[in-house]
Each structure stands twice: as C-alpha cells, then as structure tokens.
Amino acid sequence: MKIVYAKEELCLNCRLCEVYCKTAHSKTKDVLKANKYENPAPVSRITVYGDKMLSAAVNCRHCDNPKCVQACITGAMTKDRKTGVVSVNEDKCIGCMTCLAVCPFGCIKTGKFAVKCDLCQGEDEPACVKNCPNRALVYVDLGGAR
C-alpha cells in the first residue's frame, strides 16, 4: 500500500506538515482557524523530530501486523483489509492509550481519543505530502506485503 515516507536528508524542519495536517483534520479546514482559533485544537498526526541539522517527519507506518491493533482493548483500532489503512473508530475508542504504549515508531498522539494518521482518507495525496515544500515527504508504495 501507499504510505508516507520521510526523507531525512531533505527535511527542512519547517514543520509545515504539522500545520497542514492539523488543518486537514480540523472542523473548518481553514489554516488560520484550525491552527489558532479552533477549540478543541486539532492534533497533528505527523510530528517532525530532530533539529535543524537533521530532522524527519514521523507518522503512522500502517504496519502489516500492527501492534496498536493487537493492543487495542476495545476493537477501536483496526486495519482495513482492503486499503490497509490503520484507523481509530472514535465511537469505540475509550482513550486508554495502550496503542501509544506499544507503537514502536511513536506515531500515536494523545487526544480525547487516540489520534493517528489516516492518510487523509478520500484525498489523492495526504495533506502533509501535498504541502511539503521540499518533497521530503513522499506518498508511494514501496511494495512488500503491506
């Protein structure tokens, strides 16, 4: 399946991916409102780690055999059999964050529910990839069983 890959040698540490992720996952879809006025503030599902010398954006790897899905105590975290997307059903999630405790990549964020990358379902390209000014994020299928 296609997922988002980060090229650390090209990451600018500008963190615009976070800004546009929040926007894409906001109520208003407006960059200013989403990042300044919305309450509760939307949570970015992608995070840039590192410093100006070396940085990279990390978001969900949509693993073949996701630990978060195994660990989910309510069945809220599932991997879609067709698309491969790992996503949270917010009606089922109780926010215990066991998924966060087992994700070896650090891709799950705390909110009222577990918050994670959904690859901007319905869009051709996730917002982070679309708005990366240096193409440090790419949305490709590198093959494999995933």
Next chain:
Amino acid sequence: MVNYIPRRFTVVRDRELCIDCGCCVRQCSNECHYFSDDGKTALVKSDNCVACHRCVDLCPTGALRIEKYICDYRDNANWTPQYQQEICRQAETGGVLLSGMGTPKPYPIYWDKILLNASQVTNPSIDPLREPMEIRTILGRKPEKITVEKKGKSTVEMPPQVIIETPIMFSAMSFGSISLNAQKSLAMAAKSLGTLFNTGEGGLHPDLADYTDCAIVQVASGRFGVHKDYLNNSRFVEIKIGQGAKPGIGGHLPGEKVNVEVSNARMIPEGSDAISPAPHHDIYSIEDLRQLIWSIKQATDNKKPVSVKIAAVHNVAAIASGCARAGADIIAIDGFRGGTGAAPTRIRDNVGIPIELALAAADQRLRDEGIRSRISLVAAGSFRCSADIVKAIALGADACYCASAPLIAMGCHMCQTCNTGKCNWGIATQRPELTKRLNPDIMHERVENLINAWNHEIKEIMGGMGINSIDSLRGNRLMLRGLGLSEKELEILGIKHAGE
C-alpha cells in the same frame, strides 16, 4: 557596539495571522525570528534581515511582510545614504566592501533601449505552433572554406563542434560558490534540455559523473581540480581569464567554505583558502594564451573545443580578436552587470562595460577582420528574459550564458549576500542544514520550465520576424532598432534608430 548604520529592512509580523508555528524561526539563518522563552510566541528581530523572503514564502498564513526600514537622512544628491553607510561600514571594519550578485546600480540597460522587428504583409510572419522553428545552436570553429568531392561529399575535416538544443547555457558557477545541490539541479536541467552547464573553477564533483556530457569545465587561474580526466569529462573546456562582475580581480573562497567535498573537488587541503590569482601566472600575452589553448587541445586529443572567457572591458574587441587568433574556438564575453558569488563592491559597481556594447563591438571587429567564422561568440552578463536573448543573438551572439535567472528560478531573491554563506535558499552556501533545502528533484524541473518557457518565447518572437531558424537571426542587426540612444551608441551597437 553602535555601528552608525540603520538596518535595511523591518520584518512585520501580523499577530492576527501568525499561528506561532515557528516555521520562520527554524528557517531564518540570519536569526531574525525567535521564540519567547516559553516557546509559544514567535518574535521578530529585524536587524539582520536581508530580504531573502524565505520566511515570507514559507509562512502558511501570510503573516509576515518585509518592509524597507525608513530612516531618512537629510537630502543630499551627492552624499547619498548608501555612500554614508558604506563609509561607516569601512570605518568599522577597515576592509574592502564585498557584495554578491550583479551590480544594482542604475547604469543604462541597452536591452531596454533596443526594440525588435516583426513582419507585416511582406515576408510574412510564421506561426511557431504550426511550423518548425529551429533554435538548435552549434558552437565551435567553422572551417574557412568548404571543399567537396565530385559527388558532393565534403572533404573538409570539421573541427570539434558542440550542438545544443537552445541558445541558452548556464554560466560558470563553481561548487564552493554554490552548493552541490544547486549545481546538480543545473546539471540535471542541462541534460534534459540538451544544453550545457559550467563547473566554474571548482572542479567536477564525483556526484556529477553522470552529467559530463553536458558539462563545460573551466580552467581558471587557480587551476583547481584540473587534470586530464577533468578536461576530457566535458563537452568543451573554458579558460577563464576574467569575470564581468570583477574584471582584473581574482577569487577568494574562504577556508571555512572548503569542506571535505569542496576540498576533494578542488584538489586542495580541507580548510585552506582557495585563492584564484588575478592573472594566470603563465599568461602574459596572446602567445602565452595560445600555448595554454594548445596544451588543452593536446590533453583532449583535439576533440574538445576550447573557449576563452573574458570580461567586457574597454578594448574587448581587440582582446577578442587576439583570443581568436590564439586558437580559441569559442569566446565568452561577460558584461559588467554579470553576477558573482562575491566581489569587491567597488570593482563590481565601477569596472567594465555593458555586454550589449562589448558584444556588438567584438562581433563587428571579428567580422571586419574576416575571422568571425573561426570562433563562436557567447554573451554573458545578465539576461533577464527571452527578449534579451533574442536581442543578443541579433547583435551577434551565437549563444548566451545565464546564471542569475536559473538561480532565481531555484529560489534566489537577489538579496546580494551570497558572500556571507548563509543563503537561506540553499544556493550560495555549503552549510548542510541550508543546502538540503534545495532539492534537485524539484529545482531541475523549475529551471527546465523556465528555459522551456523562454524557448517558446524565442520561437514566437522569431516567428513574428518571419525567421524560422536561429541561424538567420544571428548578427541580423536589421531586426533591431534603438530608442533614445545617441548617434555614438547606435554606431557601436551597429543598429538604426527606431523610425529609420
């Protein structure tokens, strides 16, 4: 310390629009943006702003604006604020003033005073979308005369020729003065456009090994990175005598920019200053130049044309003639508005002559001497659009060197501080955190787009003139008319005044 010089710009942050994402803070290498101690509020400190617009262009909400810092001096047409500020800077440092890019001084730009012709009724214009338009350009020495066998087959042994698909080439910019990513972007663009990029005097980085068939390699006074393989891994070799932005001046790449990569490409110790002397220490005459050209031809088995690049100075026509007679196949003339990574400001702003006049004079002199076909003329020194290129070709150029325009396509905002090595766009710097900002995969596309757009425009202009091959435009000064130029200027340019 008080430095008596007001800052140049003010960065204005619109608090209503700022979302404190900190993109500006993490992007400005001049530290004009910073966070409050709690890390929640982005603040501005304009002192070092050079108006490179990195923050402005990346700000997701358009919250930033750069304004000229307005601080009036008492009116004085002679002692302008600029001179006063430069004096203060020198009073502080005791040093030569340095600048980057071409001169910003308001000297006449003849391109803007030359108008192009178009066909009406007779010799009808051509629609470039319907009919083929030839802009392929062939550089190199042409034979004096052609002899043929009975069957019509040529018996002339052709000197080496270089075919490019557009009259636009990328001028010399060394790895060292610009980043490897910038050079690689140009190399990639050159390859896909069918034209050439120029390594400058910085040697050829191993990462560019795939681009040797579109490389011009330079031999300059420092002879950095020059060896037999370097000369042979090229389409042609260029001896750099001078540069438009700093005629008569050598180059100086400070040791801190000479990292491992630069040191390998230039074949000099890491951290040592890379000094290009003002003259080539083995060239004191046309005869000496002839010797070097001969040596290079020997080293390349007579397979590569050799170019000589000179700055446009007062007696440029005579020098061009001398170069032609010394055996050069190509002469590149660099006008005084040409760019640079670093030049003494006074030299850049006061030495040399405009490319328009130098080109016209050299072309005329070579024609008059009957040796124009021995060499190809390449014009350099600030081409801002396709019309400038068309005018240069009509004035006699075979091809043009462009550097600033592709750099602008890659993000350069002409902030003129290349010499500081803090280029926020990753062009004129070797700092890894800055060079990575320039992704060759994006930038080669932008440069290609630019040159393709210019190619389209050149074809359109040619079509309007009723010309379908760039060879018919070359030196065709009847296609040019001057506007508001003196008799003398018209005479040198070899063109008539508009209305004549």
Next chain:
Amino acid sequence: MKYVIIGASAAGLACAEQIRKEDKSGEITVLTKEQYFPYSRPSISYYLKGAVKEKEMYLRKPSYYAANRIEIVTGAKVTGIDRTAKTVKVGRKIYPYDKLCICSGSKPFIPPMKNVSGKENAFTFLDLASSKAIKEKANGNTRAVVIGAGLIGMKAAEGLSKICKSVDVAELSPRILPSILDAKSSKGVKKHIEEKGHIKFHLGDTVTEAKSRGKKITSVILKSGKELKCDMLILAVGVRPETDLAEKAELETDRGITVNPETMQTSDKDIYAAGDCTVSVDMLDGRKKVIALWVNAVQQGSVAGSQMAGGKQTLGGAYSVNAIDFYGLRICTCGLINAEGEQYSDKVLQSGDSYKRLIFEGNRLVGFVLINASDNAGIYTSLIENRTDLSGLEGNIFETPSLFLFEKSVRAQRLKGEAV
C-alpha cells in the same frame, strides 16, 4: 478439521481469527459462558460511567463471524473436557475437537470475609453482566465501597464516582495500583484521584465483615475497626487464572495453565491455552508470572491459533505494558517497575504534574513509569522488548523519545516501517 475454543475474549477471538487466516476450511466453534458476543472486557468501567455505549463495546460486527465462518456459542458453560474422546462437554451437549484451545481467562479472587457471600448488593466487576447489574443498582444515593485498589478496583471506583453519592476504597497494600505503579508515583496518583474523583482511600486496611439486613449489606467493618455505611460492595481484590477445567482434565498447571512459551501448547499435544488463564515467563527477569494483559492475550491467542492450524507463528518474550487514565491523568507503565536488586538502577524526572521514571538493568531499559509524560512511550517499550543496548543510542533517553534516539541505519529502517 474441528477447532474448539473455550472463551471468547481477547485470546479466544484472536485464536479463532488466526485459525481462519491459516485454515480456510476448518470448523471453528467458540464457546463462551457469557450471553454476549465477544466484547471489550476492559471497557466495562467505561460502560459503567457512561463513556461508551454497549453496542460500541462489541469487538466485531455480528456479520463478521458469519462471513468468516466462526461459530460463537453464547451461554455455553463448559463442564468438562474428555481428552481421550477429544470432546468438550457443555451440559449434555458434546463438542468434538481435533484441536482445542482453552482461553478461560480469570476468575475473581475473594478473600474470606464474614457475611458477604450471597448478598444481593455485593458484586464482582469482571464482565459486562456484572457491570450492567451494578449500573442498574447504583444511583445518586448509593454509598459504594470497593475492596481492592488494583486496576479493576480503581476502574470500578472511577466509574462509580460518576454515579454514586460516595465511593470508599479499601486496600490491604499501603499504596494504590501496586501492580502498575511504584511507591512514589502512586502517591501522586492517589492525590489526583482523591481530588478529582472525591474517592476516599483506606490503605493498609480491608473489609473483614459486613453488617446486613436480610440479603442486603448495610455497612462494612474494616480491619482497623472503622465502619463504613455501604449500599453497594464491589469485590475487586484480585483475580486468579481460571484453571478449573484444565485441572479437572489433568493438564499441568502451576498457578496458571502450563504452556510451551513459544507455541502455547499444554501438556496435551492437541490442547492449547492462551490468555489470562496461562502462566508466562517474564522475559525481563525470567520469572514465572501471570501476565494478565490484553496484548499478551491477543498475541498468545494468535500464536495458539497458528499452531493449531499447523502454522509457524511463535511467541516472542512476554512482558507487561499498561496504559490507563484516571480523570485525565495518563498513566503508562511497562516492564519491571517494582524491580528490586543490585543490578537495577533508575532515574526519575519530575516536573509539574508529569513524572517519568526509567528503570535500567545495566545498559538496558527494563521498565518505565510515565505519568502525564507518555508521549511516544511505545519507543521505550520497543527498547525494552528488543533489549536494546542503550550505549548505542544517539539521543538523550530522558527526553521525549523519538526515532532520533537511534543511529542512522536503524532510524532509516524504522522510517521505512520496519520495526527492529
């Protein structure tokens, strides 16, 4: 091939699903004594406090079982296993099996107390039925007493505090949540719960006797002599592996059902066991423990399923990892949090309401306690699970962990999505 699975929670369901993945044609029968299709047992406290609806608690849609040909038999309490005939008895009904998996889970442990057993307002808190019963009885006038301040007791207390007039918690140990918190952090958590939930704790104390009127408990008397008015008593002292069936069938047991730690096979080659009813070896200190955790149950169930269907899946090491929240306070712990011994060292970082304690064994991370500091905790978990030598790391382990803890090649692998 006939597969029978006893128990339909985490391990049972994972087992059935894995069998179906590897054997498309076998018959899978899952027997559950409960009246419900597989649901999220840990959600019962959220159901109690009204944070989740019953229909959202079901782990799969009913159509899922039909589509995957997994037969779930509810209300089927297994009464015996006949190993020679290879059958499972549910009352009079007989289920023959080729491969059997016991996922019977836990049973509540109830210490001896006078006058408690058989009373109508004394409840355990282990399944949806008990949660429903409690929810039905509890109201704004209820004074609830919870015995036990472990995970179940505390979650019950939290749920009740939203409904009841008062909640008292009695715990024999001197601190709350002893299985997931160390002494220091449990103090802070206790304070938070007291403030936010208005729960009263009676630590180092427990209920010894109840006073009743008819079948109804009216108050309880603590060991210390205190008497608490009580309209509802929740028995949450602890759980034990449910091994009755296995013992009756003469399978090897040792606190829990003994299994091969890699294949989940019991002492009978055609019988497997998975989940809370088994006993595991903690990979971090090599001790035999009952690690009653959802993740472990899923992994064990999946391995058992694979092995039963002739697959190759085996189990890695077991360790405990827990994440839980109380009134907005996020607790995340893993590994040997109460490790004692010279070989262990620890370091605590505390600021404001966040608390981070990392426990090391030499150059390796073996445990952590994170309170309101759980960002990217999974990276710590992976360091523990992989027994990573910390001297090879590049970043500061005490900062929020990220992939930049690892050197370039490892980081690149992880960015590609390959867990190391």
